[in-house]
Amino acid sequence: MKIKNDALTLDATDLKILKALQEDARQTYANIGKRLGIAHSTVYDRLRKMERHGIIKQYTAVVDGEKAGLKSITALMTIYTDPKESERVAEELSKTPKVLEVYASLSEELLIIAKVVAENQEGLHAFIANSVAPLPGVLRIRTSIVTKKFKETPFSISNDADKLHL
Amino acid sequence: MNTDNIPKSLKTFPREKAFYFFTSIGNYTGVSAASLKEFVEKINEVNVKSLEFHLYRGDFEKWIGETLEDKELAEDIRKLQKISLTGDALRNQLSMTISKRVKRLTGQPYPTQF
Numbered sequence: 001m002k003i004k005n006d007a008l009t010l011d012a013t014d015l016k017i018l019k020a021l022q023e024d025a026r027q028t029y030a031n032i033g034k035r036l037g038i039a040h041s042t043v044y045d046r047l048r049k050m051e052r053h054g055i056i057k058q059y060t061a062v063v064d065g066e067k068a069g070l071k072s073i074t075a076l077m078t079i080y081t082d083p084k085e086s087e088r089v090a091e092e093l094s095k096t097p098k099v100l101e102v103y104a105s106l107s108e109e110l111l112i113i114a115k116v117v118a119e120n121q122e123g124l125h126a127f128i129a130n131s132v133a134p135l136p137g138v139l140r141i142r143t144s145i146v147t148k149k150f151k152e153t154p155f156s157i158s159n160d161a162d163k164l165h166l
Numbered sequence: 167m168n169t170d171n172i173p174k175s176l177k178t179f180p181r182e183k184a185f186y187f188f189t190s191i192g193n194y195t196g197v198s199a200a201s202l203k204e205f206v207e208k209i210n211e212v213n214v215k216s217l218e219f220h221l222y223r224g225d226f227e228k229w230i231g232e233t234l235e236d237k238e239l240a241e242d243i244r245k246l247q248k249i250s251l252t253g254d255a256l257r258n259q260l261s262m263t264i265s266k267r268v269k270r271l272t273g274q275p276y277p278t279q280f
Contacts, residue, residue: 075192080196125188128188128192128194130182132194133188133198134186136181139196140194140195141192141193141194142192143191143193
């Protein structure tokens with residue numbers, strides 16, 4: 001199977017490299033090549049190509065904040081917006097480091113859904129009252145504070161592995 | 167119009183300095199007030215849960231004291247916390263206290279249009 005991304009077409013080998021990298025981003029090109037039965041230089045070339053095309057956005061560490069002793073709370077904000085202003089609201093939220101994810105959703109009304117972190121409930125309230133509610137186009141806000149996390153995973157090539165016949 | 171003579175507590179403030187009514191942490195009602203006159207109007211229409219939420223957190227007192235810089239009214243609002251009013255009794259008391267203050271301020275030789 002081939003996947004097109006603007007000018008770049010990913011083939012099965014590219015997808016296998018991505019999958020291997022998402023399992024362990026610290027493994028060497030030689031190790032990936034050995035697992036996939038291809039030369040390490042092929043792995044290198046294809047990774048550079050995918051980096052250039054923005055398919056690989058960054059190599060990062062996934063930190064367990066709780067185990068790292070970082071005290072914070074997570075909340076999900078549903079922001080009801082004036083449709084004319086919703087994109088601007090989403091853009092403004094996206095600029096804020098406290099806001100981790102921003103989505104637009106069209107149900108009965110146009111909504112912006114955002115995941116936000118704060119040091120505590122007071123910090124969360126201050127942020128929403130001082131930085132979100134005053135944004136032009138914000139009609140009202142519903143916020144749910146997360147009390148327990150059951151699953152959280154970033155997008156993975158493995159999610160689509162069956163479809164891709166890897 | 168020269169606005170220099172208007173007491174600060176009667177001025178209209180920009181969005182970022184307005185008061186935003188919430189019913190609980192992070193739950194914004196969509197009601198806001200950018201002046202004391204607007205504030206008293208909104209007190210009469212907002213969900214009463216919002217009044218209880220803000221009064222006992224000291225948010226009204228803080229906004230009136232720090233943004234409007236009306237220490238006298240802030241003190242009157244602070245005293246209301248001690249009476250432990252809830253529901254419409256709280257709404258009426260808040261409305262009366264603030265309306266009285268607005269009348270006193272506008273009764274002075276200041277422009278009433280703001």
